[in-house]
Amino acid sequence: MIARRAAALAMLTIGAPSVRAASGALHDVQVPAGPQAQALFDLWVVMLAVCTLVFIATMAALAFALWRAPRATQETAPDVSSLGGNEPNLARPVALAVALSAVLLFALLVASVFTDRAIARLPLANALHIELTGHQWWWEARYDDAEPSRLFTTANELHVPVGRPVVLTLRADDVIHSFWVPSLHGKKDLIPGRESTLSFRADRAGVYRGPCAEYCGYQHANMTLYVIADEPADYERWAARQRQPAPAPANAQQQRGLDLIVGTTCAMCHTIAGTRAQGRRAPDLTHVASRTTIAAGTMPNNAGTRAAWIANPQRIKPGANMPPHALAPQDLAAINAFLGALQ
Numbered sequence: 001m002i003a004r005r006a007a008a009l010a011m012l013t014i015g016a017p018s019v020r021a022a023s024g025a026l027h028d029v030q031v032p033a034g035p036q037a038q039a040l041f042d043l044w045v046v047m048l049a050v051c052t053l054v055f056i057a058t059m060a061a062l063a064f065a066l067w068r069a070p071r072a073t074q075e076t077a078p079d080v081s082s083l084g085g086n087e088p089n090l091a092r093p094v095a096l097a098v099a100l101s102a103v104l105l106f107a108l109l110v111a112s113v114f115t116d117r118a119i120a121r122l123p124l125a126n127a128l129h130i131e132l133t134g135h136q137w138w139w140e141a142r143y144d145d146a147e148p149s150r151l152f153t154t155a156n157e158l159h160v161p162v163g164r165p166v167v168l169t170l171r172a173d174d175v176i177h178s179f180w181v182p183s184l185h186g187k188k189d190l191i192p193g194r195e196s197t198l199s200f201r202a203d204r205a206g207v208y209r210g211p212c213a214e215y216c217g218y219q220h221a222n223m224t225l226y227v228i229a230d231e232p233a234d235y236e237r238w239a240a241r242q243r244q245p246a247p248a249p250a251n252a253q254q255q256r257g258l259d260l261i262v263g264t265t266c267a268m269c270h271t272i273a274g275t276r277a278q279g280r281r282a283p284d285l286t287h288v289a290s291r292t293t294i295a296a297g298t299m300p301n302n303a304g305t306r307a308a309w310i311a312n313p314q315r316i317k318p319g320a321n322m323p324p325h326a327l328a329p330q331d332l333a334a335i336n337a338f339l340g341a342l343q
């Protein structure tokens, strides 16, 4: 209960827009959903227990010392010169305290080494491989496969199957970002020009929130990754749909929207598989309507927020790379209708 309240408070202070966007998402170190997060939580509990005991013992010793100390009264100040002679021999208690501190610190060191080993022990047979790239200010995810036709790309929301290990290859496109989904694993930086990996497993279905954890510029607070752990069959259904090209326009308005997208600036930055839009600078929109948020967790994904975003992203996320678009209302509606059908 207290953990829940603390998490709710943390969410309110860390990233209010994202909380509104997906309030059901779990963002809590104290509610681990996989073996890595569990090992880190266990270490946290050990450290909290040891430090609490040390704190209580220290305070008890202080209280005892105050109680035993010679009282000064207004008439007779304590005779300082005599203190040395009356002082009990403290050499042994001090030596004992130093030894105990050293032993406890060493025990915590050992516990942290064991935690590190526990985290690294995840068996990676049959792992799902995802290349995750941090951009200012969004996440690009490429799902690897031995068969090139089964590769696909998405953004800002990872779906992973429950119970299957996931290996992330982390890269950064511009500045340092940091992956941190506290219910699944600890933090790991994404560093430009340097590749690193992180593996985790989600053992419970759910939505896990991961705010970028390294200050990366103006919109650092609006750079949220959601990890959605699905039952394996649900995951396969989702992945099969992601591998498909975008559905063809279903009516004249959607066709008009597609024509505008490939004929204007949209296609220079965005990819929509199966169309001539093949830009690589911005999130892949092939199945954008299947995502729960837009602009990396900044707003929920619906017709209203999409229209506001396309018209003027700078009002919603100042500094983002997408420029405002002075579109006629019917053109904006057409683009939005096509994007809204990209399930």
Ligand code: CUA
Pocket (backbone or CB within 6 Å): 134, 135, 137, 176, 177, 178, 212, 213, 214, 215, 216, 217, 220, 221, 223
């Ligand atoms: Cu990306 Cu902070």
